[in-house]
Amino acid sequence: MATAQAKAQTIEITYREAVREAIRDALKRDDRVFLMGEDVGRYGGCYAVSKGLLAEFGPERIRDTPLSESGFTGAGIGAAMAGMRPIVELMTVNFSLLALDQILNTAATVRHMSGNQFGAPVVIRMATGAGRQLAAQHSHSLEGWYAHIPGIKVLAPATLDDARGMLWTALQDPDPVLIFENVMLYNMTGKLAADAGPVDIDKAVVRRAGKDISLVTYGGSLWKTLQAADALAAEGIDAEVIDLRSLRPLDDATVMASVSKTRRAVIVDEGWRTGSLAAEICTRIVEQAFWELDAPVGRVCSEEVPIPYPRHLEEAAIPQAPKIIAAAKAALGRA
């Protein structure tokens, strides 16, 4: 993937704006694309992602929905099956549970169950993750649950390039794609190539090359992991950081290549530890690269509690750089 720096013209942009640009671009490029969800229009999106789009594209294509997660998600799936390319926005992953029936029982099954006669090329975006003191019904990270489901693809854009570029590629996919946007990233500012465009949606990427340990992560945890890697570097530990980008399918090859080189791995995942995506990645490393390992695979996950409201407890509940540093050192026997 081309990095922003490699391009001549760059613009200063937030993650939120990058997602908005991606939606705007898709709406312009393809008549079949429309955005639907709760408060995406007049309110501008609960995380202000779609602000301004209603004025530009009108209420048919920036479609405010009632509070009917199952109903409008199913409607998006149906519209996709009938040839449209809807982008369904769910306010948060916690609310997506009310639409889980349609996502799992219809979108994910219909191609196989119909013997390939029907597919549902819908894109479903939602916010995920903790950090805004929104407590136990707005802050969970359930993307790992979705990654359990055959028939859908699951993306976690962590960078501006991916926020800008994954959507179009997802819309070209003949199958349902879920995009998880970590709430702590929306305000992240950085430089993006003025002509940034579509990116692949099936490869993990090495965000920081290193030789001593592989830190495997995705989404909001990427930046904490990079921070941890910097701190480790100051102590002479050269960590490699892998951004999974796609949680389903998982790019095993990139992970195994890294682990085979560094011989040590820690997985950083904002989901709860038990039955987590981190558990899946750990298992794959053990299955595919066991003989390359010099140490047990480590995990930094969320604590097994509903995400609490007070800042100190919320911070303690989810992965943070100090925990990542400690886990990396433990894997290196330098605790």
Add this chain to the structure above:
Amino acid sequence: MSAAADKPRLSRAHVLDLLKQMIRIRRFEDKCAELYTREKIRGFLHLYDGEEAVAVGVIPVLEKRDRVVATYREHGHALVRGVPMTAVLAEMYGRLEGCSRGRGGSMHLFDHASNFYGGNAIVGGGLPLAAGLALADRMRGEPVVTACFFGEGAVAEGEFHESLNLAALWGLPVLFVCENNLYAMGTALALSESETDIQRKAACYRIQAEAVDGMDVVAVEAAGRRAVHAVRETGKPYFLECRTYRLRAHSMFDAQLYRDKAEVEAWRLKEPIVRFQGWLEANRMIHADDLVRIEAEIAAEIAEAVAFAESGTWEPLDQLTRFTYADKAA
């Protein structure tokens, strides 16, 4: 279309066709029940015995471009819509030649050629899908009707209410057809709904609604014609409640502890085939040899379907996971 188009055309050819379609479903499903006891068909099998007038009354009124969404009790809908009996039975056998490559079975009949969108075994799950199909048509300005069939049990689901609201709010061309057979598995309507007059629920969403005797194929067809016509003319949803009765068990695993045999027997006397046939005989619109011919044609079609399913092949094991996602473009 003029108002005259809403009136059923009770020509001899037409009434014979209505009768034949109902008998065709009944005989086919009788065969399915037999094949089930012989373990040719496995899994869940939900029969439509007693309810045939609904699919036969409504579906032929639709045009080819229209769409159909059904439930797990959908053999009749598929047959009337034009999914070949051979492909339906092969599907129930789990054969590759089935209308869903054998991957769906009885509950998941799909057919792209006839815009038949399943075969949904989640009670209420088809309603949002129907709203979405209709949304696509509405956004493109295409005068297509999506007919969505569901049982009265689905009325208690949130997806029912969400979908009716969406359809009314956005003006979606959906014909909601509630097949009210009075029981959701073993739960009688009065035990699950505070308001048992189902069609009234549509009124809360400002959807035009009517209830019809679902055991009277002529009445269903007339109502279906009105309904489809209204949806196509207005582009808005319409709600048709067909009052009917399931004469057989819910599925093949049902001891029917929840209702009296006498109740079932009483409904048997009102069932749609006997009733329509009697009416045709009384009005001298049918001859004995018509019935002989109809039965013979159906028997031949069923025999052909059985032979087709029996000689079908199994999906090769190496295809197990294929079509979980689309094949990668070459």
